[in-house]
Amino acid sequence: MRIGMIGLGGMGGNLARRLMRGGHQVVVWVHGSEATEAVAPDGAIAVASIEDMAGQLREHRTFWVMLPACEPTEQTVTMLGVTAAAGDIIIDGGNTFYKDDIRRSKMLATRGIDYVDVGTSGGVRGLERGYCMMIGGHLETVRRLNPIFETLALGFGDIARTVGRDRPDDRAERGYVHVGPAGAGHFVKMFHNGIEYGLMQAYAEGFDILKGRSSDKLADVWRRGSVISSWLLDLSAAALARDHTLEHYSGHVADSGEGRWTADAAMEEAVPACVLSAALSARYRSRVETTFGDKLLSAMRFGFGGHVEIPQ
Amino acid sequence: MRIGMIGLGGMGGNLARRLMRGGHQVVVWVHGSEATEAVAPDGAIAVASIEDMAGQLREHRTFWVMLPACEPTEQTVTMLGVTAAAGDIIIDGGNTFYKDDIRRSKMLATRGIDYVDVGTSGGVRGLERGYCMMIGGHLETVRRLNPIFETLALGFGDIARTVGRDRPDDRAERGYVHVGPAGAGHFVKMFHNGIEYGLMQAYAEGFDILKGRSSDKLADVWRRGSVISSWLLDLSAAALARDHTLEHYSGHVADSGEGRWTADAAMEEAVPACVLSAALSARYRSRVETTFGDKLLSAMRFGFGGHVEIPQ
Amino acid sequence: MRIGMIGLGGMGGNLARRLMRGGHQVVVWVHGSEATEAVAPDGAIAVASIEDMAGQLREHRTFWVMLPACEPTEQTVTMLGVTAAAGDIIIDGGNTFYKDDIRRSKMLATRGIDYVDVGTSGGVRGLERGYCMMIGGHLETVRRLNPIFETLALGFGDIARTVGRDRPDDRAERGYVHVGPAGAGHFVKMFHNGIEYGLMQAYAEGFDILKGRSSDKLADVWRRGSVISSWLLDLSAAALARDHTLEHYSGHVADSGEGRWTADAAMEEAVPACVLSAALSARYRSRVETTFGDKLLSAMRFGFGGHVEIPQ
């Protein structure tokens, strides 16, 4: 297939490369015409504007938007809503809030444009490893895009089939899944990231207690046959192998919207989610030196016990 | 009564003062004979050694040990075990681990010495406000000490009687309670402190979110008629009235043994205690700038997303 | 003053009674004319409709809406928006989300109607004890309502003045505070309730571990002089005095919006709030017998360890 890719950051560039390796043709664009030439992956057709991209694509054109959520994505989808024609497809592969997908999908439908949201997991390693995709949109549209997803996905790989699994639609086992109408892909991606926060914090706490005690050897050995083997552990082992002190990392840990949205979803459904909430709190805490709350604790302790906790 | 008080820190000195105000005679001693003269409250009989103290007390002598838990208390109780005679009473009013009380009580019983543990709450304000005491020991011994506890306790004060309460033994409503044999007092004090940690953290988090938004006025108003009025809130209001920025407090919050022991007790009994554990974790976190765990989170994020979280 | 009170549930009825005791005249109404007659407190003027109420009030009429948040309150405020005239005041004393206050305030301002939101704490005991009120609205309007708030508030009572406090505006110390424009009262009430959840859970966990071990005596004694004395502890002591097994309570604990909103506010401001989140999760958990998550844990344990956790 021929597809347009808008945005060539860590994710977009690699998606384009993997698509071309799979035999697809990719037209690329980033804001600023010179920029596109400079960063376009080898073999991609660099264009100077969204209109140029539209001209380079065939009938039933497909635009994949791979940009930071909120403003950049919103603006680009809005521009595409003007440029695209009935029968075209706009894919948002970023980390959009699912209620925004639903809104956009309805708006674009009035012009006959199809909207597909793809929660894309796999990070910068996806180029070699393949991507995991959670997809929302119309049945027919998603089916039409099958060759794209097939190429981007990890496929069966060398991962054992799920025991007990044997059904006609094996797409989930090949790394992508169609979970419902527009918004459903990002809805599900949200939970993926919520779980991710909890997993990461579990490793962080375990290694924090162990700190200085063979962390790198342990990360290595746990990768092989232990109950806690995982891809996040693979990444941890690699980082610890490079420098077991991790001193080049600030430890000021950012969070994106998905963690918060998952916590919100848990509250909306009244589901207890202590671990996910605690993981989020730990990130907030990592970014400040001292909280006003901590000072209040010091103040109360001074009030009842005369305990002095003042800066040296 | 006449009583010996060993240790004249924030707690011991005030206990002695309140006892004397109540008409008791207090013999005091701290390590180092000159020291005792210098810090003894007016009206107290300062002595130069434990043996002197023993000489100054009457038959059935009562020694109240008010020292930091662990080493200082352990050593003093051991010395008293040698100096004291059958029929004497040793009171540990500090924050000893209850299993140490049980051990000491058995050991001292072989020499006919009675051991009483008193979990003492009320802090430096107890002199005026009165203390809340949780007591473990023999029924008869605790009864014999009644005049002491009566004087130290807050009494009914102006606090409304517990609705529905009407029983012969009203000591709990007068501020002290005999909860069982040796160790029981500190066992129960442990939970008091565990709850205290949770309460403090609840206020800390609430004010942390509010920070800069009328914290001092809110602390004031919540003291009057709100569901969250409490003594800890009174102390918070006082601190915020003095300086609503709390900038003179370090926010590096210490914890004593009781919080950990409560968490241990919860685990021993398989009782969920998320809030108490979280309050404890928050204190640990308050004392370090960055954790190894936070750095590992940064490292994983770099690994999968190329997110750069390095020190500036 | 003369004031209209709409809603006569646990809160509204007592507010009306306390106002009348303070010398105010109260016109009351609940949906359904017969209903109002039946439940109106002695001395109140019962009316059959909002229009009747408007007729019974003087110029610059004041309507206090004391209804469950969301639908009932929203509908009533909407009706009042039609009935009221320029210069009238509508007070929402319930638990409305602060963004709804802001919206309503703007809408009503276009008709010259003043909107005041009052976060009201104190519960069913407020009749005797007095209420704690956090108020949002125009400076002049709030000042005009001063006699009302003065009567409803607890006042200085027998509560010690905040140490170090000495300022001209002492309303906070008399139990009510004007914190800002419309919405500010409920904004601040939200944090009050968030803290409340954390405090309650701290007591719940402590007593859970202690269960069966003198809970009622301990609640009594901790009320007097201990660091953890509070009004919530007073209530706990009263409940335990009536029945120390608490067997007549279901333990299925509801939560209202404020807890969730506080958690949301914490996330919006990236403030760690582990205790408040954990308290919320504990309530969700209390209302279900087994979670899907728990079953998944069983399933994983069976998967890796052959541990059998199946219903008997």
Add this chain to the structure above:
Amino acid sequence: MRIGMIGLGGMGGNLARRLMRGGHQVVVWVHGSEATEAVAPDGAIAVASIEDMAGQLREHRTFWVMLPACEPTEQTVTMLGVTAAAGDIIIDGGNTFYKDDIRRSKMLATRGIDYVDVGTSGGVRGLERGYCMMIGGHLETVRRLNPIFETLALGFGDIARTVGRDRPDDRAERGYVHVGPAGAGHFVKMFHNGIEYGLMQAYAEGFDILKGRSSDKLADVWRRGSVISSWLLDLSAAALARDHTLEHYSGHVADSGEGRWTADAAMEEAVPACVLSAALSARYRSRVETTFGDKLLSAMRFGFGGHVEIPQ
């Protein structure tokens, strides 16, 4: 090599089988002579007593104890301490508390017997997949046992080498690691399990919110290329593929000592560990229908708000 295996439960039996597949000879024994014959794996030499086992082994005999921690293991090690001779090796492959290992090691050393502790991860699937082993003991002894560990471990398998890793001792990458003197193996295994609890709870919470929404397809797809792929997710996917309602699992989740010990270790080192603590609390909560704490919450809510939360 020839080795004695004591205990033939889910773990011991499979360890014996994997050893024999690797060309080792295994002498097996369980309490009760008939029992051993009945459950001994094909090819193993079943004996009727520890003394018989000792007789069947060669000089420098090696006994692997694979029994539930605490009593069964303690008793067996004690018996072996009598039967074994200088130069023999006793391996404890179970989940013993590391301080017990240190004590035993010292005691056995006085008789010239070597003690090795092996934290063994991999569960019932280890027979096919290989085990992950964390080993404590003398350098020379552990080296002597190399052929055993080599056979039991997963080896490099098809798992990518840790990026950046290149060192002479590559045992960690082959699935086993020597981390220090006696006790070190179980010390490290403890953290492994602590992390395991946190990971499991993260998945549990995520799937709990999603419940009923394509859980089985999502588990499948996340196994392939997503950031949260792991062995625990493989197991979850298998369980959900068999029955996506999981209705045959009780959801009453047991916990073994390691989780608690990890929480203790975190407290000993003052390391924040909110997620690990919360995971533990969730398990405790899963095993009771209603807690006393929940009832107290209901009671307080009735106290201040008249909220009725009583059983129907």
